[in-house]
Amino acid sequence: MTFKVTILGSNSAIPTIKRNPTSQLVNHNERLFLIDCAEGTQLQLRKYRIRMQRIGHIFISHLHGDHFFGLIGLISSMHLLGRKKELHIYGPGPLENILKVQLEASQTELVYPLHFHPIKEGSSELIYENDRLEVVTIPLNHRIPTSGFLFREKTSKRKLIKDVVKNMDIPSDMFAKIKDGADFTDASGKLYKNEEMTTAPPKSRSYAYCSDTSYFEPVIPIIYKTDLLYHEATFMQDRADAAAEKFHATTVEAATIAKKSEVNKLIIGHFSTRYDDEEPLLKEAREVFQNTDIATEGKSFSI
Amino acid sequence: MTFKVTILGSNSAIPTIKRNPTSQLVNHNERLFLIDCAEGTQLQLRKYRIRMQRIGHIFISHLHGDHFFGLIGLISSMHLLGRKKELHIYGPGPLENILKVQLEASQTELVYPLHFHPIKEGSSELIYENDRLEVVTIPLNHRIPTSGFLFREKTSKRKLIKDVVKNMDIPSDMFAKIKDGADFTDASGKLYKNEEMTTAPPKSRSYAYCSDTSYFEPVIPIIYKTDLLYHEATFMQDRADAAAEKFHATTVEAATIAKKSEVNKLIIGHFSTRYDDEEPLLKEAREVFQNTDIATEGKSFSI
Numbered sequence: 001m002t003f004k005v006t007i008l009g010s011n012s013a014i015p016t017i018k019r020n021p022t023s024q025l026v027n028h029n030e031r032l033f034l035i036d037c038a039e040g041t042q043l044q045l046r047k048y049r050i051r052m053q054r055i056g057h058i059f060i061s062h063l064h065g066d067h068f069f070g071l072i073g074l075i076s077s078m079h080l081l082g083r084k085k086e087l088h089i090y091g092p093g094p095l096e097n098i099l100k101v102q103l104e105a106s107q108t109e110l111v112y113p114l115h116f117h118p119i120k121e122g123s124s125e126l127i128y129e130n131d132r133l134e135v136v137t138i139p140l141n142h143r144i145p146t147s148g149f150l151f152r153e154k155t156s157k158r159k160l161i162k163d164v165v166k167n168m169d170i171p172s173d174m175f176a177k178i179k180d181g182a183d184f185t186d187a188s189g190k191l192y193k194n195e196e197m198t199t200a201p202p203k204s205r206s207y208a209y210c211s212d213t214s215y216f217e218p219v220i221p222i223i224y225k226t227d228l229l230y231h232e233a234t235f236m237q238d239r240a241d242a243a244a245e246k247f248h249a250t251t252v253e254a255a256t257i258a259k260k261s262e263v264n265k266l267i268i269g270h271f272s273t274r275y276d277d278e279e280p281l282l283k284e285a286r287e288v289f290q291n292t293d294i295a296t297e298g299k300s301f302s303i
Numbered sequence: 304m305t306f307k308v309t310i311l312g313s314n315s316a317i318p319t320i321k322r323n324p325t326s327q328l329v330n331h332n333e334r335l336f337l338i339d340c341a342e343g344t345q346l347q348l349r350k351y352r353i354r355m356q357r358i359g360h361i362f363i364s365h366l367h368g369d370h371f372f373g374l375i376g377l378i379s380s381m382h383l384l385g386r387k388k389e390l391h392i393y394g395p396g397p398l399e400n401i402l403k404v405q406l407e408a409s410q411t412e413l414v415y416p417l418h419f420h421p422i423k424e425g426s427s428e429l430i431y432e433n434d435r436l437e438v439v440t441i442p443l444n445h446r447i448p449t450s451g452f453l454f455r456e457k458t459s460k461r462k463l464i465k466d467v468v469k470n471m472d473i474p475s476d477m478f479a480k481i482k483d484g485a486d487f488t489d490a491s492g493k494l495y496k497n498e499e500m501t502t503a504p505p506k507s508r509s510y511a512y513c514s515d516t517s518y519f520e521p522v523i524p525i526i527y528k529t530d531l532l533y534h535e536a537t538f539m540q541d542r543a544d545a546a547a548e549k550f551h552a553t554t555v556e557a558a559t560i561a562k563k564s565e566v567n568k569l570i571i572g573h574f575s576t577r578y579d580d581e582e583p584l585l586k587e588a589r590e591v592f593q594n595t596d597i598a599t600e601g602k603s604f605s606i
Contacts, residue, residue, distance in 0.1 A: 013380075013383050014345075014380050014383055014384070015376070015380075016349065017349055017350060039342055039343065039373065040342065040343055040346065042317075042318060043319075043343065046319065046320055047320060063405075063408040065375065065379045065405070065409060069342075069375055069376045070342065072368065073318070073372045076372070077316075077317050077318075080316050081317070094404070094407070094408040095408070097404055098401075098405055098408060101401050101404060102366075102368070102401055104397070105397040105398070105401060105447075106367050106447060107446070107447050143410065144410050
């Protein structure tokens with residue numbers, strides 16, 4: 001089952017010719033989710049051949065422009081291109097009015113249903129779920145209210161071993177119980193242990209998005225043992241003071257969070273425009289947490 | 304004295320990889336003015352090496368997204384890059400609140416003075432002037448309140464012929480009158496006709512921007528004999544009905560306005576994304592008005 005993250009942009013603050021500001025696409029089981037939506041995101045979607053109308057849910061971490069100025073344009077293009085499918089947006093409360101005043105000014109009545117879900121900042125909350133996936137918020141520490149997002153697969157049930165169970169006379173109402181781990185005694189009184197009939201489900205996978213934030217240890221229990229973590233690393237460690245003052249993190253801080261959270265892999269991004277070359281940032285992070293990569297535009301990370 | 308228009312984008316409705324939506328830069332006497340500001344405009348400025356901080360005045364024609372969604376991003380980048388110079392924005396009234404709610408949401412207090420000037424739609428008004436240039440609005444006919452802009456040089460004074468006047472004993476208070484066309488009689492009673500002492504000033508030049516609008520003859524007296532006219536031409540003539548219904552113009556209609564207004568040159572743009580090839584649009588317009596060109600991104604038109 002597909003579970004991958006595609007980087008659409010990872011620059012901080014300002015769009016440049018080389019790097020777009022933040023946006024990411026999460027594909028889970030061919031359902032598409034967008035995280036943040038900087039100016040230019042709709043063009044990035046075109047560039048990487050992702051059909052915008054397939055996106056069903058958009059999550060906005062906070063209301064700094066480099067994370068949401070492209071949202072109204074994306075919503076409008078979906079409208080102009082005749083979208084029918086509903087769209088769900090999760091973000092800070094004031095975002096609803098920001099969208100509303102702009103749609104009103106152009107006298108636009110969207111041709112598709114748009115549902116806005118305000119995020120309650122400050123605690124980790126379940127904000128979305130389907131049959132296989134749930135999304136919970138990760139409270140972050142930034143200058144304005146900010147939430148990260150944890151995409152976590154639901155624990156799936158054990159799988160029946162067909163060759164074994166097909167010869168057993170199991171009542172239909174027992175299948176669900178066996179998938180949940182129950183043993184089974186047949187009509188003759190013979191006991192079948194669950195592990196004879198089933199195999200363990202695949203491990204539930206998860207992806208955590210933490211941006212923007214200063215070094216903030218309260219995220220650790222929420223993202224503990226996550227498979228893939230994106231953590232902002234606006235500055236190198238020599239600018240740790242500037243980072244703290246601006247509620248941003250350094251390479252070493254991002255890597256330390258990854259290490260303490262025992263995640264499998266770390267991606268760093270949201271680099272300050274002062275860094276043309278990303279290699280020194282990567283090198284510095286890897287000294288603390290080896291399995292680190294750069295959030296390069298257009299790159300996909302499979303989980 | 305410089306007077307030129309640079310096309311930053313001229314697509315309609317939606318940004319595409321090939322064509323950005325509307326924005327233009329007017330350089331008059333090295334003062335920079337921006338007309339409309341679609342999503343991505345700040346990147347277009349970078350691409351064409353125009354320093355955003357040199358822009359002093361921004362004119363927004365109307366509140367459809369393809370004409371202003373890039374404004375908040377541009378304003379924010381000017382802030383993040385430490386602008387000091389004041390910025391003036393002229394646009395429909397609701398734009399002020401649209402900017403305000405977004406700046407408030409990010410708790411941004413701009414580090415430079417921003418002055419918003421609401422446009423009174425429906426009549427042609429002087430909205431800006433300096434010592435050499437004035438800008439007046441051009442009421443247009445679109446689905447929502449829309450104004451075009453006429454950039455018109457002020458009539459300059461006659462120029463003194465230095466070799467002639469240096470040998471004459473002219474009192475200092477007379478120079479201004481002579482530049483205005485007065486004759487001069489010296490102490491001995493000798494009369495100098497004005498045309499002996501001065502040459503005619505250069506012709507005042509003008510640029511008219513008309514987008515978005517349907518075919519709308521009331522613009523003609525306002526833009527009469529303008530040197531350069533940009534007029535939207537969203538559709539070819541075979542879609543004249545669709546154009547009228549959507550309050551847009553066709554190639555032939557744009558050219559007809561140019562012809563009836565006796566302008567010197569016409570630029571057409573704001574093409575529907577349905578047209579990949581722009582040549583047929585140009586050809587159709589030129590059949591009505593020969594001196595027509597395409598608003599190609601990155602191209603500058605000197606007046």
